[in-house]
Amino acid sequence: MAVSGQPERGRHAPTDALPVSRIRAIPEATVARLAGYLRVLSGSDAAADVTISSDELAALAGVNPAKLRKDLSYLGSHGTRGVGYDVTTLLDALERTLGAHEVYPVALVGVGHLGSALAGYAGFPGRGFPIRVLLERDPAKIGSTVAGVRVSDIADAQALCAAAEVTIGVIATPEPAAQPVADVLVSAGVRSILNFAPGRLVVPDDVEVRRMDLALELQMLAFHESRRGRPPARLEAL
Amino acid sequence: MAVSGQPERGRHAPTDALPVSRIRAIPEATVARLAGYLRVLSGSDAAADVTISSDELAALAGVNPAKLRKDLSYLGSHGTRGVGYDVTTLLDALERTLGAHEVYPVALVGVGHLGSALAGYAGFPGRGFPIRVLLERDPAKIGSTVAGVRVSDIADAQALCAAAEVTIGVIATPEPAAQPVADVLVSAGVRSILNFAPGRLVVPDDVEVRRMDLALELQMLAFHESRRGRPPARLEAL
DNA sequence: TAGATTGTTAATCGATTAACAATC
DNA sequence: TAGATTGTTAATCGATTAACAATC
Numbered sequence: 069m070a071v072s073g074q075p076e077r078g079r080h081a082p083t084d085a086l087p088v089s090r091i092r093a094i095p096e097a098t099v100a101r102l103a104g105y106l107r108v109l110s111g112s113d114a115a116a117d118v119t120i121s122s123d124e125l126a127a128l129a130g131v132n133p134a135k136l137r138k139d140l141s142y143l144g145s146h147g148t149r150g151v152g153y154d155v156t157t158l159l160d161a162l163e164r165t166l167g168a169h170e171v172y173p174v175a176l177v178g179v180g181h182l183g184s185a186l187a188g189y190a191g192f193p194g195r196g197f198p199i200r201v202l203l204e205r206d207p208a209k210i211g212s213t214v215a216g217v218r219v220s221d222i223a224d225a226q227a228l229c230a231a232a233e234v235t236i237g238v239i240a241t242p243e244p245a246a247q248p249v250a251d252v253l254v255s256a257g258v259r260s261i262l263n264f265a266p267g268r269l270v271v272p273d274d275v276e277v278r279r280m281d282l283a284l285e286l287q288m289l290a291f292h293e294s295r296r297g298r299p300p301a302r303l304e305a306l
Numbered sequence: 307m308a309v310s311g312q313p314e315r316g317r318h319a320p321t322d323a324l325p326v327s328r329i330r331a332i333p334e335a336t337v338a339r340l341a342g343y344l345r346v347l348s349g350s351d352a353a354a355d356v357t358i359s360s361d362e363l364a365a366l367a368g369v370n371p372a373k374l375r376k377d378l379s380y381l382g383s384h385g386t387r388g389v390g391y392d393v394t395t396l397l398d399a400l401e402r403t404l405g406a407h408e409v410y411p412v413a414l415v416g417v418g419h420l421g422s423a424l425a426g427y428a429g430f431p432g433r434g435f436p437i438r439v440l441l442e443r444d445p446a447k448i449g450s451t452v453a454g455v456r457v458s459d460i461a462d463a464q465a466l467c468a469a470a471e472v473t474i475g476v477i478a479t480p481e482p483a484a485q486p487v488a489d490v491l492v493s494a495g496v497r498s499i500l501n502f503a504p505g506r507l508v509v510p511d512d513v514e515v516r517r518m519d520l521a522l523e524l525q526m527l528a529f530h531e532s533r534r535g536r537p538p539a540r541l542e543a544l
Numbered sequence: 545t546a547g548a549t550t551g552t553t554a555a556t557c558g559a560t561t562a563a564c565a566a567t568c
Numbered sequence: 569t570a571g572a573t574t575g576t577t578a579a580t581c582g583a584t585t586a587a588c589a590a591t592c
Contacts, residue, residue, distance in 0.1 A: 095583070096526075103525040107505060121549065130506050134585050141551060149550040150592040166525060167532025181423035188419045189520070197524050235531050236524065259534065260527040262520075267345060268368050276530045278523045282427070282500075285516045286435050286474065287341040287404060288334075289498040292514045293473050294405025296497065333559070359573065372561050379575060387574040388568040 094142045099166070101139050104129050106162040109155060121152035168196060175201035175234040175258065177222060177249050178241035179214050182264060186240055187215040200232035201225075205245070222252060229256040238262045239269075250277075332380045337404070339377050342367050344400040347393060359390035406434060413439035413472040413496065415487050416479035417447050417457050420502060424478055425453040438470035439463075443483070460490060467494040474498045481505060488515075 094102075108128045109120075122140070126133040140146065140153070143161045147153040163169050174197050176187055187199050203222045204210050212219050220228055228234075237253040239246050239261060246265035253261060260276045263269055266283045332340075346366045347358075360378070364371040378384065378391070381399045385391040401407050412435050414425055425437055441460045442448050450457050458466055466472075475491040477484050477499060484503035491499060498514045501507055504521045 097583070099526060099529050100522065103522050103529075104506070106525075107521075123549085130508075132585065134587090135583090137549095137551065138584080145551070147550050148592060149590070150548045152549070165529075167528045168525065170528070170532060172524070172528050172531060181426045182420075185419035185423040186520070196528065236527050260531050262523055262527060268342070270368075276527060278526055280518055280520070280523060282424075282518070283345075284338065284341050285500055285518060286410070287344075287406065288337060288516055289474050289500060289514060290405045290408070290410050290434065291337050291341075291403075293410055293498050294408060335559070361573085370561065372563090373559090375573095375575065376560080383575070385574050386568060387566070388572045390573065 183240035421478035
Protein backbone atom coordinates (compact mmCIF):
# COMPACT_ATOMS: atom_id res chain seq x y z
CA MET A 69 0.00 0.00 0.00
CA ALA A 70 2.65 2.53 1.05
CA VAL A 71 4.85 3.85 -1.72
CA SER A 72 8.01 1.84 -1.23
CA GLY A 73 11.38 3.54 -1.41
CA GLN A 74 9.91 7.00 -1.80
CA PRO A 75 10.60 9.64 0.84
CA GLU A 76 7.54 10.17 2.95
CA ARG A 77 5.56 13.36 2.66
CA GLY A 78 4.34 13.95 6.17
CA ARG A 79 6.38 13.91 9.34
CA HIS A 80 4.49 10.90 10.62
CA ALA A 81 2.97 8.32 8.37
CA PRO A 82 0.18 6.72 10.38
CA THR A 83 -2.35 7.26 7.60
CA ASP A 84 -0.35 5.67 4.82
CA ALA A 85 -2.50 2.59 4.67
CA LEU A 86 -5.83 4.45 4.65
CA PRO A 87 -7.81 4.95 1.47
CA VAL A 88 -7.12 8.20 -0.37
CA SER A 89 -10.33 9.84 0.79
CA ARG A 90 -9.12 9.75 4.40
CA ILE A 91 -5.58 10.97 4.00
CA ARG A 92 -6.44 14.62 4.45
CA ALA A 93 -9.16 15.97 6.70
CA ILE A 94 -11.73 17.66 4.50
CA PRO A 95 -12.50 21.23 5.57
CA GLU A 96 -16.04 21.83 6.83
CA ALA A 97 -16.72 24.40 4.12
CA THR A 98 -15.65 21.91 1.48
CA VAL A 99 -17.94 19.21 2.86
CA ALA A 100 -20.87 21.61 2.65
CA ARG A 101 -20.06 22.40 -0.97
CA LEU A 102 -19.55 18.72 -1.83
CA ALA A 103 -23.10 18.12 -0.60
CA GLY A 104 -24.15 20.92 -2.92
CA TYR A 105 -22.41 19.32 -5.90
CA LEU A 106 -24.05 16.01 -5.12
CA ARG A 107 -27.39 17.74 -5.03
CA VAL A 108 -27.02 19.52 -8.40
CA LEU A 109 -25.57 16.45 -10.04
CA SER A 110 -28.43 14.29 -8.80
CA GLY A 111 -30.93 16.84 -10.09
CA SER A 112 -31.77 15.14 -13.37
CA ASP A 113 -30.66 18.04 -15.61
CA ALA A 114 -26.96 17.36 -15.34
CA ALA A 115 -27.15 13.61 -14.81
CA ALA A 116 -28.26 13.19 -18.42
CA ASP A 117 -24.80 14.12 -19.70
CA VAL A 118 -22.05 11.53 -19.57
CA THR A 119 -19.42 14.07 -18.72
CA ILE A 120 -19.28 17.47 -17.04
CA SER A 121 -16.48 20.02 -16.83
CA SER A 122 -15.49 21.93 -13.71
CA ASP A 123 -16.71 25.12 -15.36
CA GLU A 124 -20.14 23.64 -16.02
CA LEU A 125 -20.59 22.11 -12.58
CA ALA A 126 -19.22 25.24 -10.91
CA ALA A 127 -21.79 27.32 -12.77
CA LEU A 128 -24.58 24.97 -11.70
CA ALA A 129 -23.48 25.05 -8.09
CA GLY A 130 -22.75 28.76 -8.08
CA VAL A 131 -19.08 28.53 -7.09
CA ASN A 132 -15.67 29.42 -8.50
CA PRO A 133 -14.36 26.67 -10.86
CA ALA A 134 -10.95 26.66 -9.15
CA LYS A 135 -12.61 26.13 -5.82
CA LEU A 136 -14.70 23.33 -7.26
CA ARG A 137 -11.64 21.51 -8.59
CA LYS A 138 -9.87 21.99 -5.29
CA ASP A 139 -12.92 20.62 -3.50
CA LEU A 140 -13.14 17.60 -5.79
CA SER A 141 -9.44 16.92 -5.35
CA TYR A 142 -10.23 15.87 -1.78
CA LEU A 143 -12.10 12.92 -3.25
CA GLY A 144 -9.02 11.85 -5.22
CA SER A 145 -8.67 12.07 -8.98
CA HIS A 146 -11.90 11.34 -10.77
CA GLY A 147 -11.64 13.67 -13.74
CA THR A 148 -9.96 13.33 -17.10
CA ARG A 149 -7.80 16.19 -18.34
CA GLY A 150 -9.08 17.67 -21.54
CA VAL A 151 -12.45 15.99 -21.02
CA GLY A 152 -14.00 16.63 -17.62
CA TYR A 153 -15.61 14.44 -14.97
CA ASP A 154 -17.58 11.32 -15.71
CA VAL A 155 -20.91 12.08 -14.06
CA THR A 156 -21.57 8.56 -12.81
CA THR A 157 -18.09 8.17 -11.35
CA LEU A 158 -18.22 11.58 -9.74
CA LEU A 159 -21.65 10.94 -8.25
CA ASP A 160 -20.39 7.71 -6.78
CA ALA A 161 -17.29 9.34 -5.31
CA LEU A 162 -19.37 12.13 -3.79
CA GLU A 163 -21.88 9.71 -2.27
CA ARG A 164 -19.12 7.52 -0.95
CA THR A 165 -17.20 10.38 0.65
CA LEU A 166 -20.26 12.01 2.16
CA GLY A 167 -21.58 8.71 3.43
CA ALA A 168 -24.69 9.25 1.33
CA HIS A 169 -24.97 5.56 0.49
CA GLU A 170 -25.88 4.81 4.04
CA VAL A 171 -28.93 5.08 6.25
CA TYR A 172 -28.88 7.18 9.43
CA PRO A 173 -31.82 6.48 11.71
CA VAL A 174 -33.05 9.61 13.45
CA ALA A 175 -34.54 10.29 16.87
CA LEU A 176 -36.55 13.50 17.07
CA VAL A 177 -37.25 15.13 20.42
CA GLY A 178 -40.09 17.56 20.91
CA VAL A 179 -43.29 16.88 19.05
CA GLY A 180 -44.75 20.37 19.08
CA HIS A 181 -45.71 22.28 15.96
CA LEU A 182 -42.18 22.42 14.63
CA GLY A 183 -41.29 18.85 15.61
CA SER A 184 -44.43 17.49 13.98
CA ALA A 185 -43.74 19.47 10.83
CA LEU A 186 -40.20 18.08 10.71
CA ALA A 187 -41.42 14.54 11.34
CA GLY A 188 -43.88 15.01 8.52
CA TYR A 189 -41.13 15.58 5.97
CA ALA A 190 -41.83 11.99 4.87
CA GLY A 191 -39.03 10.52 6.92
CA PHE A 192 -36.74 13.41 6.10
CA PRO A 193 -35.13 14.33 2.80
CA GLY A 194 -34.21 11.59 0.40
CA ARG A 195 -34.93 8.56 2.58
CA GLY A 196 -31.46 8.45 4.06
CA PHE A 197 -32.70 9.75 7.39
CA PRO A 198 -35.74 7.78 8.57
CA ILE A 199 -37.28 9.00 11.81
CA ARG A 200 -37.40 5.88 13.94
CA VAL A 201 -37.95 7.41 17.37
CA LEU A 202 -40.11 10.31 18.55
CA LEU A 203 -39.57 11.52 22.10
CA GLU A 204 -41.59 13.80 24.35
CA ARG A 205 -41.82 14.90 27.93
CA ASP A 206 -45.49 15.89 27.84
CA PRO A 207 -47.63 12.91 29.03
CA ALA A 208 -50.53 14.20 26.95
CA LYS A 209 -48.54 13.58 23.76
CA ILE A 210 -46.83 10.35 24.74
CA GLY A 211 -48.59 7.41 23.15
CA SER A 212 -50.01 9.38 20.25
CA THR A 213 -48.84 8.77 16.70
CA VAL A 214 -47.15 11.41 14.55
CA ALA A 215 -46.20 10.77 10.94
CA GLY A 216 -46.74 7.07 11.53
CA VAL A 217 -44.40 6.85 14.49
CA ARG A 218 -45.45 6.34 18.10
CA VAL A 219 -44.45 9.14 20.47
CA SER A 220 -42.43 7.77 23.40
CA ASP A 221 -41.34 9.06 26.77
CA ILE A 222 -38.00 10.89 26.77
CA ALA A 223 -37.16 8.85 29.85
CA ASP A 224 -36.91 5.79 27.62
CA ALA A 225 -34.47 7.44 25.24
CA GLN A 226 -31.56 5.15 25.93
CA ALA A 227 -33.31 1.86 25.25
CA LEU A 228 -35.24 3.14 22.25
CA CYS A 229 -32.24 4.78 20.56
CA ALA A 230 -30.15 1.67 21.05
CA ALA A 231 -32.86 -0.60 19.69
CA ALA A 232 -33.43 1.61 16.65
CA GLU A 233 -29.68 2.10 16.10
CA VAL A 234 -30.22 5.84 16.10
CA THR A 235 -27.20 7.84 14.90
CA ILE A 236 -28.68 11.32 14.62
CA GLY A 237 -30.72 13.24 17.17
CA VAL A 238 -32.90 16.23 16.29
CA ILE A 239 -33.89 18.68 19.01
CA ALA A 240 -37.12 20.54 18.35
CA THR A 241 -38.02 21.46 21.91
CA PRO A 242 -38.49 24.89 23.48
CA GLU A 243 -35.24 26.58 24.38
CA PRO A 244 -34.98 25.69 28.09
CA ALA A 245 -35.31 21.97 27.39
CA ALA A 246 -32.64 21.86 24.70
CA GLN A 247 -29.59 21.38 26.93
CA PRO A 248 -31.08 18.67 29.17
CA VAL A 249 -32.38 16.90 26.08
CA ALA A 250 -28.94 17.06 24.51
CA ASP A 251 -27.53 15.50 27.68
CA VAL A 252 -30.06 12.70 27.44
CA LEU A 253 -29.29 12.07 23.77
CA VAL A 254 -25.56 12.02 24.44
CA SER A 255 -25.94 9.53 27.25
CA ALA A 256 -28.10 7.46 24.90
CA GLY A 257 -25.08 7.23 22.59
CA VAL A 258 -26.10 9.82 20.01
CA ARG A 259 -23.01 11.53 18.59
CA SER A 260 -24.63 13.80 15.99
CA ILE A 261 -27.22 16.41 16.89
CA LEU A 262 -29.24 18.84 14.83
CA ASN A 263 -30.49 21.59 17.12
CA PHE A 264 -33.48 23.78 16.26
CA ALA A 265 -33.54 25.49 19.65
CA PRO A 266 -31.79 28.86 19.91
CA GLY A 267 -28.37 29.10 21.54
CA ARG A 268 -25.36 26.91 21.97
CA LEU A 269 -25.31 23.38 23.37
CA VAL A 270 -22.55 22.13 25.64
CA VAL A 271 -21.57 18.62 24.60
CA PRO A 272 -18.47 16.38 24.71
CA ASP A 273 -15.82 16.95 22.05
CA ASP A 274 -16.74 13.87 20.07
CA VAL A 275 -20.34 15.01 19.61
CA GLU A 276 -21.10 16.98 16.47
CA VAL A 277 -23.77 19.67 16.73
CA ARG A 278 -25.27 21.56 13.83
CA ARG A 279 -27.44 24.56 14.63
CA MET A 280 -30.61 25.60 12.88
CA ASP A 281 -31.05 28.83 14.78
CA LEU A 282 -33.99 30.77 13.43
CA ALA A 283 -33.47 33.67 15.82
CA LEU A 284 -29.82 33.97 14.85
CA GLU A 285 -30.56 33.92 11.13
CA LEU A 286 -33.23 36.58 11.50
CA GLN A 287 -30.81 38.67 13.51
CA MET A 288 -28.24 38.40 10.74
CA LEU A 289 -30.80 39.57 8.20
CA ALA A 290 -31.82 42.37 10.55
CA PHE A 291 -28.21 43.49 10.76
CA HIS A 292 -27.94 43.74 7.01
CA GLU A 293 -31.31 45.48 6.74
CA SER A 294 -30.30 48.03 9.35
CA ARG A 295 -27.16 48.83 7.35
CA ARG A 296 -29.13 49.63 4.22
CA GLY A 297 -30.09 53.13 3.31
CA ARG A 298 -33.79 52.44 3.67
CA PRO A 299 -34.67 52.75 7.33
CA PRO A 300 -36.89 49.99 8.67
CA ALA A 301 -40.50 50.37 9.60
CA ARG A 302 -40.30 51.74 13.08
CA LEU A 303 -37.98 52.36 15.98
CA GLU A 304 -38.67 50.80 19.35
CA ALA A 305 -36.50 51.88 22.26
CA LEU A 306 -34.59 55.18 22.36
CA MET B 307 -14.33 65.13 13.42
CA ALA B 308 -11.22 64.12 11.51
CA VAL B 309 -8.00 64.20 13.50
CA SER B 310 -6.45 67.47 12.35
CA GLY B 311 -2.80 67.60 11.49
CA GLN B 312 -2.29 63.87 11.90
CA PRO B 313 -1.24 61.78 8.93
CA GLU B 314 -4.18 59.75 7.73
CA ARG B 315 -4.26 56.01 8.30
CA GLY B 316 -5.99 54.76 5.19
CA ARG B 317 -5.16 55.66 1.64
CA HIS B 318 -8.53 57.30 1.13
CA ALA B 319 -10.52 58.95 3.85
CA PRO B 320 -14.12 58.88 2.64
CA THR B 321 -15.38 57.32 5.89
CA ASP B 322 -13.90 59.88 8.25
CA ALA B 323 -17.20 61.50 9.09
CA LEU B 324 -19.13 58.25 9.69
CA PRO B 325 -19.84 56.97 13.19
CA VAL B 326 -17.28 54.54 14.54
CA SER B 327 -19.49 51.49 14.10
CA ARG B 328 -19.53 51.92 10.31
CA ILE B 329 -15.88 52.60 9.64
CA ARG B 330 -14.99 48.97 9.07
CA ALA B 331 -17.23 46.38 7.52
CA ILE B 332 -17.94 43.79 10.19
CA PRO B 333 -17.12 40.23 9.08
CA GLU B 334 -20.08 37.87 8.78
CA ALA B 335 -18.64 35.49 11.38
CA THR B 336 -18.26 38.37 13.80
CA VAL B 337 -21.86 39.48 13.31
CA ALA B 338 -23.05 35.96 14.11
CA ARG B 339 -21.02 35.95 17.31
CA LEU B 340 -22.18 39.44 18.27
CA ALA B 341 -25.73 38.12 18.09
CA GLY B 342 -24.60 35.34 20.42
CA TYR B 343 -23.13 37.80 22.92
CA LEU B 344 -26.33 39.83 22.85
CA ARG B 345 -28.25 36.66 23.54
CA VAL B 346 -26.18 35.53 26.56
CA LEU B 347 -26.06 39.04 27.96
CA SER B 348 -29.82 39.40 27.69
CA GLY B 349 -30.28 36.06 29.43
CA SER B 350 -30.94 37.34 32.91
CA ASP B 351 -27.97 35.55 34.55
CA ALA B 352 -25.32 37.95 33.34
CA ALA B 353 -27.47 41.06 33.15
CA ALA B 354 -27.63 41.16 36.96
CA ASP B 355 -23.97 42.15 37.19
CA VAL B 356 -22.98 45.73 36.52
CA THR B 357 -19.79 44.78 34.79
CA ILE B 358 -18.46 41.78 32.89
CA SER B 359 -14.95 40.92 31.75
CA SER B 360 -14.02 39.52 28.36
CA ASP B 361 -13.01 36.28 30.04
CA GLU B 362 -16.40 35.91 31.71
CA LEU B 363 -18.44 36.77 28.64
CA ALA B 364 -16.22 34.62 26.45
CA ALA B 365 -16.82 31.68 28.76
CA LEU B 366 -20.58 32.25 28.67
CA ALA B 367 -20.60 32.48 24.90
CA GLY B 368 -18.16 29.62 24.41
CA VAL B 369 -15.52 31.54 22.48
CA ASN B 370 -11.87 32.55 22.86
CA PRO B 371 -11.51 35.76 24.96
CA ALA B 372 -9.15 37.32 22.42
CA LYS B 373 -11.69 36.75 19.69
CA LEU B 374 -14.40 38.25 21.84
CA ARG B 375 -12.41 41.42 22.42
CA LYS B 376 -11.61 41.65 18.73
CA ASP B 377 -15.30 41.20 17.94
CA LEU B 378 -16.36 43.87 20.43
CA SER B 379 -13.74 46.26 19.07
CA TYR B 380 -15.88 46.52 15.93
CA LEU B 381 -18.47 48.27 18.07
CA GLY B 382 -15.93 50.84 19.21
CA SER B 383 -14.50 51.13 22.71
CA HIS B 384 -17.06 50.25 25.35
CA GLY B 385 -14.87 48.58 27.95
CA THR B 386 -12.73 49.96 30.76
CA ARG B 387 -9.20 48.61 31.13
CA GLY B 388 -8.67 46.94 34.46
CA VAL B 389 -12.43 46.70 34.99
CA GLY B 390 -14.33 45.13 32.11
CA TYR B 391 -17.45 46.05 30.16
CA ASP B 392 -20.44 47.85 31.63
CA VAL B 393 -23.26 45.42 30.87
CA THR B 394 -25.88 48.05 30.11
CA THR B 395 -23.60 50.00 27.81
CA LEU B 396 -22.46 46.86 26.04
CA LEU B 397 -26.01 45.62 25.58
CA ASP B 398 -26.97 48.94 24.08
CA ALA B 399 -23.98 48.95 21.73
CA LEU B 400 -24.74 45.39 20.61
CA GLU B 401 -28.41 46.15 19.99
CA ARG B 402 -27.57 49.31 18.14
CA THR B 403 -25.01 47.65 15.89
CA LEU B 404 -27.14 44.62 15.15
CA GLY B 405 -30.22 46.73 14.52
CA ALA B 406 -31.96 44.88 17.33
CA HIS B 407 -33.79 47.99 18.50
CA GLU B 408 -35.84 47.92 15.38
CA VAL B 409 -38.82 46.01 14.05
CA TYR B 410 -38.63 44.00 10.85
CA PRO B 411 -42.03 42.98 9.50
CA VAL B 412 -41.97 39.53 7.92
CA ALA B 413 -43.79 37.95 4.99
CA LEU B 414 -43.91 34.16 5.12
CA VAL B 415 -44.60 32.16 1.97
CA GLY B 416 -45.90 28.61 2.09
CA VAL B 417 -48.38 27.75 4.80
CA GLY B 418 -47.85 23.99 4.92
CA HIS B 419 -46.85 22.10 8.04
CA LEU B 420 -43.50 23.84 8.34
CA GLY B 421 -44.80 27.29 7.42
CA SER B 422 -47.62 27.02 9.95
CA ALA B 423 -45.22 25.92 12.64
CA LEU B 424 -42.96 28.87 11.89
CA ALA B 425 -45.89 31.28 11.88
CA GLY B 426 -46.92 29.85 15.22
CA TYR B 427 -43.68 30.93 16.85
CA ALA B 428 -45.72 33.76 18.40
CA GLY B 429 -44.69 36.31 15.80
CA PHE B 430 -41.15 34.97 15.74
CA PRO B 431 -38.46 35.22 18.38
CA GLY B 432 -38.41 38.23 20.63
CA ARG B 433 -41.11 40.33 18.97
CA GLY B 434 -38.67 42.02 16.60
CA PHE B 435 -39.96 40.03 13.64
CA PRO B 436 -43.77 40.14 13.47
CA ILE B 437 -45.32 38.10 10.70
CA ARG B 438 -47.53 40.57 8.90
CA VAL B 439 -48.16 38.72 5.65
CA LEU B 440 -48.84 35.06 4.89
CA LEU B 441 -48.76 34.02 1.25
CA GLU B 442 -49.90 30.87 -0.51
CA ARG B 443 -50.55 29.54 -4.00
CA ASP B 444 -53.07 26.89 -2.98
CA PRO B 445 -56.62 28.32 -3.33
CA ALA B 446 -57.80 25.92 -0.62
CA LYS B 447 -55.62 27.68 1.93
CA ILE B 448 -56.05 31.26 0.76
CA GLY B 449 -58.54 33.06 2.99
CA SER B 450 -57.94 30.87 6.02
CA THR B 451 -56.31 32.22 9.15
CA VAL B 452 -53.02 30.93 10.56
CA ALA B 453 -51.59 32.23 13.82
CA GLY B 454 -54.00 35.10 13.66
CA VAL B 455 -52.98 36.24 10.20
CA ARG B 456 -55.08 35.89 7.06
CA VAL B 457 -53.52 33.79 4.32
CA SER B 458 -53.32 35.76 1.06
CA ASP B 459 -52.71 34.95 -2.58
CA ILE B 460 -49.05 35.00 -3.61
CA ALA B 461 -50.21 36.96 -6.64
CA ASP B 462 -50.90 39.91 -4.34
CA ALA B 463 -47.41 39.83 -2.83
CA GLN B 464 -46.33 43.21 -4.13
CA ALA B 465 -49.23 45.25 -2.76
CA LEU B 466 -49.35 43.40 0.55
CA CYS B 467 -45.62 43.59 1.24
CA ALA B 468 -45.56 47.28 0.42
CA ALA B 469 -48.56 48.01 2.63
CA ALA B 470 -47.10 46.04 5.54
CA GLU B 471 -43.63 47.51 5.03
CA VAL B 472 -42.21 43.99 4.89
CA THR B 473 -38.41 43.85 5.07
CA ILE B 474 -37.82 40.11 5.48
CA GLY B 475 -39.26 37.26 3.46
CA VAL B 476 -39.35 33.67 4.67
CA ILE B 477 -39.69 30.86 2.15
CA ALA B 478 -41.26 27.68 3.53
CA THR B 479 -42.50 26.18 0.28
CA PRO B 480 -41.64 22.87 -1.35
CA GLU B 481 -38.35 22.96 -3.21
CA PRO B 482 -39.59 23.56 -6.77
CA ALA B 483 -41.52 26.68 -5.73
CA ALA B 484 -38.62 28.30 -3.87
CA GLN B 485 -36.95 30.05 -6.81
CA PRO B 486 -40.12 31.49 -8.35
CA VAL B 487 -41.25 32.61 -4.90
CA ALA B 488 -37.90 34.29 -4.35
CA ASP B 489 -38.36 36.10 -7.66
CA VAL B 490 -41.79 37.31 -6.53
CA LEU B 491 -40.45 38.50 -3.17
CA VAL B 492 -37.59 40.34 -4.83
CA SER B 493 -39.89 42.11 -7.24
CA ALA B 494 -42.05 43.00 -4.25
CA GLY B 495 -39.05 44.86 -2.84
CA VAL B 496 -37.91 42.29 -0.27
CA ARG B 497 -34.13 42.46 0.13
CA SER B 498 -33.63 39.87 2.90
CA ILE B 499 -34.73 36.26 2.54
CA LEU B 500 -34.64 33.31 4.89
CA ASN B 501 -34.93 30.14 2.83
CA PHE B 502 -36.08 26.85 4.32
CA ALA B 503 -36.21 25.08 0.96
CA PRO B 504 -33.17 23.02 -0.03
CA GLY B 505 -30.66 24.38 -2.52
CA ARG B 506 -29.37 27.74 -3.60
CA LEU B 507 -31.46 30.71 -4.70
CA VAL B 508 -30.43 32.98 -7.54
CA VAL B 509 -31.06 36.59 -6.55
CA PRO B 510 -29.65 40.05 -7.34
CA ASP B 511 -26.45 41.05 -5.54
CA ASP B 512 -28.20 43.42 -3.17
CA VAL B 513 -30.48 40.68 -1.83
CA GLU B 514 -29.27 38.83 1.26
CA VAL B 515 -30.23 35.16 1.52
CA ARG B 516 -29.75 32.99 4.60
CA ARG B 517 -30.27 29.27 4.19
CA MET B 518 -31.91 26.92 6.64
CA ASP B 519 -31.18 23.76 4.70
CA LEU B 520 -32.30 20.74 6.66
CA ALA B 521 -31.08 18.29 4.01
CA LEU B 522 -27.65 19.91 3.94
CA GLU B 523 -27.27 19.87 7.71
CA LEU B 524 -28.26 16.22 7.89
CA GLN B 525 -25.78 15.46 5.13
CA MET B 526 -23.03 17.17 7.13
CA LEU B 527 -23.88 15.08 10.16
CA ALA B 528 -23.97 11.97 7.99
CA PHE B 529 -20.50 12.77 6.73
CA HIS B 530 -19.14 12.95 10.25
CA GLU B 531 -20.99 9.81 11.28
CA SER B 532 -19.60 7.91 8.32
CA ARG B 533 -16.08 8.92 9.36
CA ARG B 534 -16.48 7.47 12.82
CA GLY B 535 -15.33 4.01 13.67
CA ARG B 536 -18.81 2.74 14.40
CA PRO B 537 -20.36 1.74 11.10
CA PRO B 538 -23.92 2.96 10.56
CA ALA B 539 -26.97 0.78 10.61
CA ARG B 540 -27.07 -0.57 7.11
CA LEU B 541 -25.62 -0.16 3.65
CA GLU B 542 -27.87 0.59 0.73
CA ALA B 543 -26.35 0.52 -2.74
CA LEU B 544 -23.14 -1.32 -3.60
C1' DT C 545 -0.65 17.28 -33.09
C1' DA C 546 -3.66 21.04 -31.24
C1' DG C 547 -7.14 22.11 -28.06
C1' DA C 548 -9.16 21.43 -23.78
C1' DT C 549 -9.40 20.75 -19.03
C1' DT C 550 -7.75 18.73 -14.82
C1' DG C 551 -4.97 18.66 -10.55
C1' DT C 552 -1.81 21.26 -7.97
C1' DT C 553 1.20 24.90 -6.71
C1' DA C 554 1.82 29.37 -5.12
C1' DA C 555 -0.17 33.87 -4.10
C1' DT C 556 -3.62 36.16 -1.91
C1' DC C 557 -6.86 37.08 1.28
C1' DG C 558 -9.17 36.93 5.61
C1' DA C 559 -9.99 35.14 10.14
C1' DT C 560 -8.18 33.45 14.57
C1' DT C 561 -5.16 33.71 18.29
C1' DA C 562 -1.32 35.06 21.34
C1' DA C 563 0.96 38.58 23.33
C1' DC C 564 1.50 42.91 25.34
C1' DA C 565 1.52 47.94 25.75
C1' DA C 566 -1.89 51.12 27.30
C1' DT C 567 -4.45 52.43 31.04
C1' DC C 568 -8.08 52.14 34.41
C1' DT D 569 1.15 52.22 43.38
C1' DA D 570 0.02 47.30 42.13
C1' DG D 571 -3.19 44.45 39.92
C1' DA D 572 -6.35 43.76 36.37
C1' DT D 573 -8.14 43.91 31.92
C1' DT D 574 -8.88 46.21 27.60
C1' DG D 575 -7.76 47.31 22.73
C1' DT D 576 -4.56 46.40 19.22
C1' DT D 577 -0.61 44.63 16.93
C1' DA D 578 1.68 40.97 14.92
C1' DA D 579 1.95 35.99 14.15
C1' DT D 580 -0.38 32.13 12.81
C1' DC D 581 -3.45 29.51 10.54
C1' DG D 582 -6.64 28.20 7.03
C1' DA D 583 -9.40 29.02 3.02
C1' DT D 584 -9.92 31.10 -1.62
C1' DT D 585 -8.30 32.06 -6.02
C1' DA D 586 -5.27 32.54 -10.05
C1' DA D 587 -2.21 30.47 -12.86
C1' DC D 588 -0.16 26.83 -15.22
C1' DA D 589 2.23 22.44 -15.98
C1' DA D 590 0.57 17.88 -16.76
C1' DT D 591 -1.91 15.22 -19.75
C1' DC D 592 -5.98 13.47 -21.99
